[in-house]
Amino acid sequence: MDKKNTFLGALINGLLFENPTFVLMVGMCPTLAVTTAASNAIGMGLSTTVVLVCSNLFISLLRNLISEKIRIPAFIVVIASFVTIVEMVLKAYMPELSATLGLYIPLIVVNCIIFARAESFAFKNGPILALGDGIGMGLGFTAAITVLASVREIFGSGTLFGQEIMGSGYQPMSLLTAPAGGFLTLGVLLIIVNMIRKKIDARMAARKGGEPA
Amino acid sequence: MKEYLLMLVGCLLVNNYVMCQFLGICPFLGVSKKFDTALGMGLAVTFVMTLASFMTWMVEHFLLMPLDLMYLRTIAFILVIAVLVQLVEMALKKLSFSLYQALGVYLPLITTNCAVLGVAVLNSNNGYGLLQSTLSGCFSALGFTLSLLLFSCIRERLEMSDMPKWMQGFPGALIAAGLMAVSFMGFSGLIG
Numbered sequence: 001m002d003k004k005n006t007f008l009g010a011l012i013n014g015l016l017f018e019n020p021t022f023v024l025m026v027g028m029c030p031t032l033a034v035t036t037a038a039s040n041a042i043g044m045g046l047s048t049t050v051v052l053v054c055s056n057l058f059i060s061l062l063r064n065l066i067s068e069k070i071r072i073p074a075f076i077v078v079i080a081s082f083v084t085i086v087e088m089v090l091k092a093y094m095p096e097l098s099a100t101l102g103l104y105i106p107l108i109v110v111n112c113i114i115f116a117r118a119e120s121f122a123f124k125n126g127p128i129l130a131l132g133d134g135i136g137m138g139l140g141f142t143a144a145i146t147v148l149a150s151v152r153e154i155f156g157s158g159t160l161f162g163q164e165i166m167g168s169g170y171q172p173m174s175l176l177t178a179p180a181g182g183f184l185t186l187g188v189l190l191i192i193v194n195m196i197r198k199k200i201d202a203r204m205a206a207r208k209g210g211e212p213a
Numbered sequence: 214m215k216e217y218l219l220m221l222v223g224c225l226l227v228n229n230y231v232m233c234q235f236l237g238i239c240p241f242l243g244v245s246k247k248f249d250t251a252l253g254m255g256l257a258v259t260f261v262m263t264l265a266s267f268m269t270w271m272v273e274h275f276l277l278m279p280l281d282l283m284y285l286r287t288i289a290f291i292l293v294i295a296v297l298v299q300l301v302e303m304a305l306k307k308l309s310f311s312l313y314q315a316l317g318v319y320l321p322l323i324t325t326n327c328a329v330l331g332v333a334v335l336n337s338n339n340g341y342g343l344l345q346s347t348l349s350g351c352f353s354a355l356g357f358t359l360s361l362l363l364f365s366c367i368r369e370r371l372e373m374s375d376m377p378k379w380m381q382g383f384p385g386a387l388i389a390a391g392l393m394a395v396s397f398m399g400f401s402g403l404i405g
Contacts, residue, residue: 025383028242029327033235076295076324080288087287106287106334110327112239179233180398183391190384198379 007132010121014136020113021144022193027113030104031145032182038161041149043097045142047086047105049135052114054082056134059122066123075118076109083108113141152176152185217348222403224352230328231360232397237328241361242386244319246372251365255358257319259351261301262329265294266350269333270343290333295324328357364393 020026027048034044058078059066066074087105090098098105108114117137122130153159156176158166166172175181230236237258244254269290277283302320305313323329332353336346367389376385 025242026239028238029235032238072324073292073295076291077288080291084284084287088284103331103334103338106290107236107327107331109287109291110325110330112325115325175395178394178398179235180391180394182235183387183394187384187387187391190387191379194379194384 005129007128010125010129010132011136014133014138015140015143018137019140019144020137021141021148022190024113024116026116027111027141029107030111031141031148032179032186034101034104035145035149035152035182035185036156036177037153037159038146038149040097040100041145042142043094044101044104045138045145047090047101048108048111048113049138049142050086051079051082051108052117052138052141053131053134055079055114056117056122056130057127058082059118060125060127060130063123071119071123075115079114079118080109113137148182148186148189151189152181156181220345220348221352221355224349225356225359226397226400227403229356229360229397229400230331230353231357232394233401234331236331237326237357240319240322240326241357241364242383242390244322245361245365245368245386248362248365248369250319251361252358253315254319254322255354255361256315258323258326258328259354259358261294261298261320261323262332262354262357263347263351264301265297265329266332266336267343267347268293268297270336270341270346273337274343286334286337290337291324291330294329294333298324328353360393360397364390367393 014020018024021031030044030048034040055075055078059075062074062078083106086108087098090101090105117133121133125133150160153161154165155173157174158164158170158172173181176185224230228234231238231241240254240258244250272289272293273286277286277289282289298320302313305320332350336349341349368386371385371389380388
């Protein structure tokens with residue numbers, strides 16, 4: 001069974017098996033930069049998802065028209081156009097979010113996730129699969145950075161989505177919201193994810209070994 | 214003169230792109246396994262970032278502003294950078310083959326280095342002049358190179374060390390980078 005051959009398969013693949021942040025390790029700059037608060041992470045994640053879904057769909061539709069040689073500049077133009085649209089929409093309807101994310105919104109253009117999916121998936125597959133892949137990868141990225149941001153926000157400032165949850169006596173570890181905390185938290189989360197994946201792999205291998213070939 | 218000296222210290226230490234602003238993390242984690250490759254990448258990025266700051270300023274002030282096309286800024290900047298990287302690659306191949314061989318592999322990667330687009334957008338947001346933009350590009354790139362070189366030295370040591378299995382590779386590198394960022398926090402407030 002090839003998991004990537006259906007819409008749902010492509011979606012789940014992006015969300016879990018090839019999660020862009022924890023497994024593929026791409027798109028690290030926004031991952032670390034905007035995860036000081038959970039609400040920022042969701043904003044960033046969803047903006048990236050919108051761009052990723054649109055660019056995946058478009059590139060997949062245009063894949064027979066774009067010649068192999070000029071595909072990189074073509075990808076860049078498609079991605080940059082969608083980023084500009086998202087940038088304008090955010091500025092018009094969510095000025096606060098747009099101000100906090102600031103520089104990192106135009107930088108969605110150079111987010112390796114979008115580029116990598118265009119090159120390795122959308123350019124080779126039909127529009128429906130590419131759409132599933134875009135949604136899965138985008139939501140996988142959003143989920144991963146929201147988890148990271150929640151950990152940093154809870155321990156770094158004692159709040160979650162701006163609500164105080166650790167009690168008034170809690171002394172926030174401000175290191176975690178500082179840049180250094182981003183690296184440390186992501187490192188620790190990766191260790192946990194790796195441990196869980198090793199366990200699952202071992203269990204899968206054991207189950208396969210038990211079945212008659 | 215004093216102003217530019219302060220800018221140098223600021224870009225190198227206080228507002229280091231990698232350690233304090235999270236720009237250019239991908240190459241920072243990707244090509245920092247060996248000192249030599251880190252040096253090559255650092256030089257290539259410095260070269261492109263200085264040129265890109267200069268070129269994007271020109272494009273912004275002589276093309277986008279007069280034609281009232283500022284909403285196309287992101288597209289224009291990334292295209293300028295992509296074209297510039299290609300040109301630099303071709304020029305190096307013709308002019309200095311030894312330098313091309315040393316930097317060649319890293320050049321295509323620079324297009325997607327967010328530090329390059331980042332510095333262009335920051336220059337434009339801050340309304341820097343031409344000299345200021347170019348210098349800020351150059352100094353920030355030097356800051357990137359500094360942290361890349363330091364980190365590659367740490368990672369060469371990490372390879373040798375006996376770490377628990379679940380920490381080998383990326384998790385260990387990230388935690389080492391975190392500790393390095395803590396030490397860079399010490400520079401904050403150095404200049405006001």
